[in-house]
Amino acid sequence: MAHLRVEGLNGYYGHSQILWNLSFKAEEEEVIAIVGSNGAGKTTLLKALSGLLSARSGTIEFGGQRIDRFPPHRIVGLGLSQIPEGGGIFPFMTVLENLKMGAFLPSNWKKISKNLEFVFQLFPDLRERKHQMAGTLSGGERQMLGIGKGLMASPKLLMMDEPSWGLAPKLVLRVFDTIHEIKRRKVTILLVEQNVYHALSMASRAYVLENGRIVLEGASEALMGNELVQRSYLGA
Amino acid sequence: MKRDLKTILLICLFLVFLLFPALWPDPYLLHLMILFFLFAVLVSNWNILFGYMGIFCFGQQAFFGIGAYGSALFALKLGVPIPLAMVMGGILAMLSSVLIGLPSLRLRGAYVALVTLAFAEVMRMICSNWVDVTRGQLGLTVPALFPGAGRIGFYYASYLLLLISTVILVKLMWSSFGYVTVAIRESQEAASSLGIDIVKYKILAFMLSSFMSGIAGAFYSHYILILTPDIMGLHTMISILVMGMLGGIGTLEGPILGTFVLIFLSEYLRGFGQFRFIVYGGLIVLSVLFIPGGLVTVVRWVETRLKEFGRR
Amino acid sequence: MFDLDVLIQQVVYGLVIGSSYVLMAAGFSLIWGMMGVLNLAHGEFYMLGAYVAYYASSLLGFNPIISSLAAILAIFFFGVLFERSLLSPIYGKPGWETNTVLVTVGASIFLQNVALVVFGEKYKGLPQYFEGDLEIWKIVLSYDRLVVFSVGCFLIAFLWYFMKYTRVGMAMRAISQNRDGASLAGVNVRRIFYVAFGLSAAFAAAAGALLAPIFFVYPTVGTGPLLMAFAIVIFGGLGSVKGAIYAGFLVGVFESLIVLIVSSAWKDVFVFILVIIILTARPRGLFGIREE
Numbered sequence: 001m002a003h004l005r006v007e008g009l010n011g012y013y014g015h016s017q018i019l020w021n022l023s024f025k026a027e028e029e030e031v032i033a034i035v036g037s038n039g040a041g042k043t044t045l046l047k048a049l050s051g052l053l054s055a056r057s058g059t060i061e062f063g064g065q066r067i068d069r070f071p072p073h074r075i076v077g078l079g080l081s082q083i084p085e086g087g088g089i090f091p092f093m094t095v096l097e098n099l100k101m102g103a104f105l106p107s108n109w110k111k112i113s114k115n116l117e118f119v120f121q122l123f124p125d126l127r128e129r130k131h132q133m134a135g136t137l138s139g140g141e142r143q144m145l146g147i148g149k150g151l152m153a154s155p156k157l158l159m160m161d162e163p164s165w166g167l168a169p170k171l172v173l174r175v176f177d178t179i180h181e182i183k184r185r186k187v188t189i190l191l192v193e194q195n196v197y198h199a200l201s202m203a204s205r206a207y208v209l210e211n212g213r214i215v216l217e218g219a220s221e222a223l224m225g226n227e228l229v230q231r232s233y234l235g236a
Numbered sequence: 237m238k239r240d241l242k243t244i245l246l247i248c249l250f251l252v253f254l255l256f257p258a259l260w261p262d263p264y265l266l267h268l269m270i271l272f273f274l275f276a277v278l279v280s281n282w283n284i285l286f287g288y289m290g291i292f293c294f295g296q297q298a299f300f301g302i303g304a305y306g307s308a309l310f311a312l313k314l315g316v317p318i319p320l321a322m323v324m325g326g327i328l329a330m331l332s333s334v335l336i337g338l339p340s341l342r343l344r345g346a347y348v349a350l351v352t353l354a355f356a357e358v359m360r361m362i363c364s365n366w367v368d369v370t371r372g373q374l375g376l377t378v379p380a381l382f383p384g385a386g387r388i389g390f391y392y393a394s395y396l397l398l399l400i401s402t403v404i405l406v407k408l409m410w411s412s413f414g415y416v417t418v419a420i421r422e423s424q425e426a427a428s429s430l431g432i433d434i435v436k437y438k439i440l441a442f443m444l445s446s447f448m449s450g451i452a453g454a455f456y457s458h459y460i461l462i463l464t465p466d467i468m469g470l471h472t473m474i475s476i477l478v479m480g481m482l483g484g485i486g487t488l489e490g491p492i493l494g495t496f497v498l499i500f501l502s503e504y505l506r507g508f509g510q511f512r513f514i515v516y517g518g519l520i521v522l523s524v525l526f527i528p529g530g531l532v533t534v535v536r537w538v539e540t541r542l543k544e545f546g547r548r
Numbered sequence: 549m550f551d552l553d554v555l556i557q558q559v560v561y562g563l564v565i566g567s568s569y570v571l572m573a574a575g576f577s578l579i580w581g582m583m584g585v586l587n588l589a590h591g592e593f594y595m596l597g598a599y600v601a602y603y604a605s606s607l608l609g610f611n612p613i614i615s616s617l618a619a620i621l622a623i624f625f626f627g628v629l630f631e632r633s634l635l636s637p638i639y640g641k642p643g644w645e646t647n648t649v650l651v652t653v654g655a656s657i658f659l660q661n662v663a664l665v666v667f668g669e670k671y672k673g674l675p676q677y678f679e680g681d682l683e684i685w686k687i688v689l690s691y692d693r694l695v696v697f698s699v700g701c702f703l704i705a706f707l708w709y710f711m712k713y714t715r716v717g718m719a720m721r722a723i724s725q726n727r728d729g730a731s732l733a734g735v736n737v738r739r740i741f742y743v744a745f746g747l748s749a750a751f752a753a754a755a756g757a758l759l760a761p762i763f764f765v766y767p768t769v770g771t772g773p774l775l776m777a778f779a780i781v782i783f784g785g786l787g788s789v790k791g792a793i794y795a796g797f798l799v800g801v802f803e804s805l806i807v808l809i810v811s812s813a814w815k816d817v818f819v820f821i822l823v824i825i826i827l828t829a830r831p832r833g834l835f836g837i838r839e840e
Contacts, residue, residue: 052728071738072731081732088729090722101722104715105734153734286646339824342831345645346586350782351827354820357775361817470771474653481650513661520654525637528647 001064003028003157003188004049004080009058011041011048011212018044019056019212026157026190031183033191033199033220035233036209042192043085045209046161050082051075062157077105079156085165087146091135095126098134098145102152111154119148122178140171147178157188164198176202196233200224208233241542253395257388266387270459272499273394277401277452279479279491281445284405287485288414289441290421292345295336295352296449296476298359301468303329303450304457305363305370308378311458313369318381322454329450330443332359337442341435356468364465373464381458390459397455398492401448405488408444417441421486482523484530493531553686558804564693566800567700571755572773573780573792574707575748581787582724583741585635585648589656590752590777591770596659597623597753598769599667601760605674612677612695612761619757620750627749630655631742639741663767671764696758703754704793707747711789720744724787752777775816779823785833794834 002025011019018041026032036042047053049060051072060068062080070078082088089098099119103112120127123144129137134145143163150158163179164172179202183189193199200206200220208216208229216228223229252259257266278300285293307325310316316324336355340348364372382389408414416437419426457463475498483494501519505512527533576590597619604615634655638647678691711717719740722730731737755773763769780799784791799819806818826833
């Protein structure tokens, strides 16, 4: 049974259709990527999976359970978390408050200290800036905070929207190390990326999203070598 | 096919209103129709700001009141002939819109609501307290536009005003101005990034809206013949809001339809005695819950049904 | 020009009325900042709170503090009911920003007139509960007013603590700053909405209940406080409860001082002018975090 399985997903903003009949899956403990350029529909897809897009049809199954009609907080409760673009953080709350909010669900609130320890180990910088306003953090720190906040929810499957976007190369490596570490903890990861090279280095399998449709799928090495991918995304 | 049907309907309406005094000469009915015409002008012009441009103008009642008092005072104190006084009232209202509109140029959403409301309240309190000039709550007696001619003269004068106002608004909304106003409502940033001078359009909208509302107010004062500052009060604003929204803001027919329904509904509810406003409030709530787009959506629904029926 | 004692006396009165203004404004700001809803029926929560307190005092003989508590509880649940039946169905759907205005206007008309029919149009007054005045250094404060101030400050402190340290309070702040981020953290946004609304109504009711023995109680008593709340919220900055607190006290004191110079008929004018000036200088108010 796939950890996450999507079948025939259509998504709309008002009357315009953004997502067209998407089908894909992620197995447990896999790291898969969905790549596409700007406007391909990546963020809309993640919204749909997290229950934030009301206008959609198709089935979404998580751990064998149909979640397509569930409200966002219930989906998080089942273990499907998302770190949206920018981290989904609260600029006028402190780093510590942001992390605490990540553990909002009662089941997570009990494990707060444990999860906090884990996050601070992963990101010592955050521990230093515990009481700093999140809005005053640098781009990289904000991304770390976003990831930390996402981890506070003890996710079983973590979806990340462009985690390396706008980061200096050194920080991008930090992000990837973090993803490895999360993977080590047996969390399934769904990476959504514009930077195809990054994505294919991290993931074992990937889907290519273009104009709201999946146009290509396969193992990362295969895709790296694919002519279309090379031309359009890798600038070859 | 649809356009023909709609044009026929509009022509029918035009004729019905034209022949109304002959068909139903009841003076009270005529009074209600006059109120309908004048308020329809007021609400339609408010709608340009609120419904079309998304400017939360909560001060429209001030334009109405300033036009009313201005015209009355010009005629009374300066001996200006009434038609000229009315135009001057409108201009006075337009000038006041500079004061009211100016702060709203930089602000958004409900901030504008507060500022426009505050200005309107300030104007009202000035009117109320400047007893030497306006006689405040005691009431200002106003010379009549058509002395001794009964209601019929006024009926046609206010009907004409509504027609003129509607024609102006239709022409405006179908011009480039119309597109710009909708663009501004949808996204001010996007509109200005396209090079649209937002400030200029807002000012123009305020000037037109306030001028016509002032004229409507001037008509009202020379009709009702007694003015108190209450006409510039919150009740008027609430009425405008309800009439506009119930009819359907962001459309041209909506405010007119809403005004008509509300004026006659208000009358009808008199029969409920002390429960009158309870029912009124309840109906407003129910209409928002069940007809959120306003009565205009009901009309459009009927239109589409008829179209389908016509095809078969 | 003025006796220092007179000035300080007015400042004290201003702080007393200011505490009630804060209660009105804080709830209004919370809902507006968090949900983007302009609740024009907010004054009616004040009015209902005042009536609850009135009847609790005159029929059941409760003291003002207990009456206020009764009002807070009763109107909290009323507020929750209000949100779930009137706002929830239209929220988020197209045109909701203006539809919520209209639905609250309709509710306001409805509630005012129900009160008119049920309670009558007569202005109801409560006798002074606590006799006597507190006198310090020539400043006189009736015990009734002292109760208003202390209970008011207690409630404000409670609100501050609630927003800063409790889980639900943090969720409310989070929603105001990043609603999707809050949803993704597992916050049941719809539920927080109605809890917040109930809270906002309860605080308005508290203001009404506390002031019932000092001012009269009548069906339209809520309109003035609504306008004040509106002005104060904008002055303090939309969505900022902290701003509402500062602005509420400032406006209360300002209003009390202005009556020394102009007649009380004009005091509202000057409050509005003050707010307009502040807005031209700072379009977001004192501590505004949202532009609208």
